[in-house]
Amino acid sequence: MAVDQAQTNVAFKGAQSADLLARKPQTYLGMALASLRRDRLTLAAFGFVLLIGLLALGAGVITSAIGVNPTQTNPANQFQQPYLWPYIQWMLGFDPVTAPTMLYKSGGVPHWLGTDQLGRDQLARLLYGARVSLSIALVAAALSMVLGVAVGAVAGYFGGRVDDIVMWFITTMTTIPEIYLLIIVSSIFRPTPLTLTLFLGFLGWFGTARFMRGNVFKVRTLEYTTAARALGASNFRIMLRHVIPNSLPIIVVITAVDVGALILVESVLSFLGLGVQPPTPTWGNMLNRANDFVFLRDPVTREFMGLHLLFWPGLLITLTVLSFYLIGDGLRDALDPMLKNRK
Numbered sequence: 001m002a003v004d005q006a007q008t009n010v011a012f013k014g015a016q017s018a019d020l021l022a023r024k025p026q027t028y029l030g031m032a033l034a035s036l037r038r039d040r041l042t043l044a045a046f047g048f049v050l051l052i053g054l055l056a057l058g059a060g061v062i063t064s065a066i067g068v069n070p071t072q073t074n075p076a077n078q079f080q081q082p083y084l085w086p087y088i089q090w091m092l093g094f095d096p097v098t099a100p101t102m103l104y105k106s107g108g109v110p111h112w113l114g115t116d117q118l119g120r121d122q123l124a125r126l127l128y129g130a131r132v133s134l135s136i137a138l139v140a141a142a143l144s145m146v147l148g149v150a151v152g153a154v155a156g157y158f159g160g161r162v163d164d165i166v167m168w169f170i171t172t173m174t175t176i177p178e179i180y181l182l183i184i185v186s187s188i189f190r191p192t193p194l195t196l197t198l199f200l201g202f203l204g205w206f207g208t209a210r211f212m213r214g215n216v217f218k219v220r221t222l223e224y225t226t227a228a229r230a231l232g233a234s235n236f237r238i239m240l241r242h243v244i245p246n247s248l249p250i251i252v253v254i255t256a257v258d259v260g261a262l263i264l265v266e267s268v269l270s271f272l273g274l275g276v277q278p279p280t281p282t283w284g285n286m287l288n289r290a291n292d293f294v295f296l297r298d299p300v301t302r303e304f305m306g307l308h309l310l311f312w313p314g315l316l317i318t319l320t321v322l323s324f325y326l327i328g329d330g331l332r333d334a335l336d337p338m339l340k341n342r343k
Contacts, residue, residue: 035334042330045323052320056134059095059127070128071279074119077106079296079305082114082122083181092320114308116286118291129281134320136197136276143201145255148208149247153239155209156216163213170206178203182265186274187203193276196269200262208254215247249335253328260324267317285314 055062063069083102087110090099103110113122155166185199218245219225228238244251263283268277270284270289278285290313294308298309 004090014018032334036330039330039333042043042334043328045326045330048323049327052130052316053134055127059124059131062127063124065119066112067124068111068121068124070120070124070281072120074106076192077111077115077119078117078118079293080106080111080115081111081224081305082112082308084112087112090146094109110326113312115165116309117306118288122309125281125286126283126316129283130316131279132193132276133263133266133284134281136193136200136266136282139258140197140200140204140256140262141258143197144205144258145251147202148205148254149244149251149287150206150214151215152209152212153244153247156213157239157243158221158233159217163169170209173203174206174260179265179268182269183272183274186269191269191275191277193280196266196276200265204258204262211254212247215250217241219243219246250332252335253332256324256328256331260321260328263317263324264321283313283317287317 031100055310063091080102083099083106086095086099086102089095107117109121111121113126115121116125141271151166155163180201181203185203189195191199225238225242228242233241266275266282267284267287270282271288272286273285275284276282278289290309291305295304295308296306297303
């Protein structure tokens with residue numbers, strides 16, 4: 001009986017070993033993608049950001065299809081409430097009066113998310129504002145990533161006086177709050193999408209450089225870097241082929257988080273009136289203008305007239321920034337090989 005049990009165990013272990021040998025080896029990228037596929041929260045954040053990006057890219061097609069324009073004014077139709085909910089009630093048969101009345105007043109044009117103080121369509125402005133806000137954040141994050149990676153790699157790889165000078169400059173600049181620097185620059189120069197992108201990019205690379213420097217300190221002492229140096233590879237080649245590629249996980253994570261932070265910074269500057277100026281719509285300057293009408297009431301019904309102008313830009317800013325933070329956190333979990341408990 002004992003012999004049969006031992007033979008069964010041996011056969012079972014042999015089958016397990018054969019299965020492990022037949023299984024394809026997992027690559028680093030494959031393990032990271034498998035971890036991301038199991039992380040539903042990060043996938044939901046990716047999906048939301050992708051949806052917002054597609055809507056921003058298709059803003060022109062969408063607004064043309066529904067017959068609205070982000071800059072077309074209609075003072076007779078100012079502060080119209082969102083047409084979406086009355087339309088749903090109309091379709092369900094609960095309220096057959098409100099939606100047709102709103103449609104008649106707007107000249108047959110449905111304003112699904114309402115209009116602002118000049119009668120401009122809120123949905124159209126949100127879509128075009130998403131295009132501007134996301135473009136500023138993505139390009140500025142890419143610019144700060146390139147600068148931060150380059151400076152951090154040079155400082156961490158060479159060390160010594162080069163590292164001392166770089167860290168002295170970074171420490172000096174970071175003692176001044178970034179938002180104060182941006183406010184000063186924005187008050188001197190008229191902010192446009194291009195100038196604001198450049199300012200955010202050139203003033204936002206300090207944190208990336210610090211993270212990159214710390215990672216390069218570790219990578220430059222590893223065996224493959226030492227072997228490349230022994231084989232006569234130049235410093236530039238070692239940094240380009242070995243140091244920077246092996247720092248990609250931390251670069252990707254920091255860049256994802258930076259995009260969310262830059263959307264928030266752009267919104268704050270626009271809210272303070274120091275960002276992109278109207279009539280170019282951004283989520284931040286839409287929020288700034290809506291702040292003037294928060295407590296505005298209809299003289300007849302005494303209902304608040306401008307709350308929808310505050311709600312939608314604020315909601316989109318909150319969800320987009322949160323999504324980029326969740327993406328950064330999910331990428332960190334997926335790309336960090338030291339984390340044992342993967343989601």
